[in-house]
Amino acid sequence: MxxxxxxxxxxxxxxxxxxxxxxxxxxxxxxxxxxxxxxxxxxxxxxxxxxxxxxxxxxxxxxxxxxxxxxxxxxxxxxxxxxxxxxxxxxxxxxRMRPRRDDERFWEQLAHMLAALHKSTVSDRFGWHRDGWLGRLRQDNTWETDGHTFFAERRILRWLAEPPVEAAFTREECQALERLCAALPDLIPAQPPSLTHGDLWQENLVATPAGAPVLIDPAVSYSWPEADLSMLWCSPRPPVSERFFAVYEEIAPLHDGWRDRMPLLHLRELLSIVAHDADDWGAAEAVRRTIAPFRRVGGTPPGTAQR
CATH class of the missing domain: 3.30.200.20 (Phosphorylase Kinase; domain 1)
Structure with missing residues (x-):
């Protein structure tokens, strides 16, 4: 046949x-x-x-x-x-939407849209009313009032039980991830959740016929707005997208040190890529670089949160 x-x-x-x-x-x-x-x-x-x-x-x-x-x-x-x-x-x-144009106007408009989304949907709980999907795998959106617990358990540690992740990382490396999660209150400032897109890399940005930005393929939840920023910051993107971050920060000021936190928040996406058991585009090695300071007890973490 x-x-x-x-x-x-x-x-x-x-x-x-x-x-x-x-x-x-x-x-x-x-x-x-x-x-x-x-x-x-x-x-x-x-x-x-x-x-x-x-x-x-x-x-x-x-x-x-x-x-x-x-x-x-x-x-x-x-x-x-x-x-x-x-x-x-x-x-x-x-x-049907149209391909985006990578010019400053597009990225400025996107910054206005995302900042307005984050500022207008502030909540007192992390999660969503139903579980979602990140690619082919479940996204656990169980409600949680503590952001550090939510990110540790629902966005990082949840991937360790996936067979491809178990195969990719040693026990020592998994322990380093656990130490990093335990240190999250010292690494990421306490901040309220907002409605987030959840899978905000450049392939999920298209345009209207007039060229304005359109969001597609979400994995929504109420989470730290910086988690959305980390997807754009750490994934491949055109140089002109730097304009997005400048405009976003003007509209919705970020805690000091936010650039240093981007790799930590991007761990969720990297682990998901490994868990999907395909070409991981270097995701496993990127995880190893981020967790390196936590590979031994008492290791020096990469900076602390600004309180």
Whole structure:
């Protein structure tokens, strides 16, 4: 039997949802879903994506959760997100957006949007009303009142039980991660949570037809705003994006030493990459560099929080 191409699978699942696709152009940039730019028989342009689950694996709520996250970012935080046209366990269909232009105006607008999101959604609890997804793996959003506990248990230590992470790191390295988590109150200033995008790297930034920034593919929760900044700071990005950080800090001033904290907050993303058991783009080595001061008891941590 001939194996169906990814485009054929996506077109078939669009048909199940009541959309008759004339063409499906494979989208680039994502690393988990099969996605495409779709033109329907009536000429309407859409964006759609699906997951290729292994045989026998139950359907997941990835797309209903993503849809809820997009709505939350828009309705509560005023962020621009695509309209969700259809969401099921099999497929997500969105209003079609455009590639972004990497110029200063785009990154300045993004800074205004993200600062407004963070400033307008301050909460007294970390987490969310439902668990989410980071890639193919569950994101534990259980409510917690202490930010250091939340970040340690739900965003760092939760990855240590994943088999690829167990295989990638020695017991000594895992102990170093545990020491780092125990030291978080001395490394990261106490600060309230806000609604965060949760997976804010450059591939999850697109644009409206007019060129304004649009957020896609969220992994939302109420967390430290600096966690969103760490994704942009530590992931590959164009040089012009430096403008984002300058404008964001003008609108929403950050605690002293925030740049030094970016690698600590990025550990969650690095460990997730390792846990997905693919080419980790050097993620495991980046983890080792960050935890190096904690590899021995009594090691000197890289700075302390500004209280």
């Amino acid at each position: 001939t194996q169906m191409s990814h485009d054929e699978i996506l077109a078939g699942r669009l048909g199940e949802a009541g959309y008759e696709a004339r063409t499906v152009q494979k989208a680039v940039g994502g690393v988990v879903a099969v996605a495409g730019l779709v033109t329907l028989e009536d000429g309407t342009e859409l964006f759609a994506k699906t997951l290729l689950a292994p045989d026998g694996e139950p359907d997941r709520d990835v797309f209903p959760v993503e849809s809820a996250g997009l709505s939350e970012l828009r309705d509560l935080g005023g962020a621009t997100t695509p309209d969700v046209l259809y969401a099921s366990s099999r497929i997500l269909v969105l209003e």
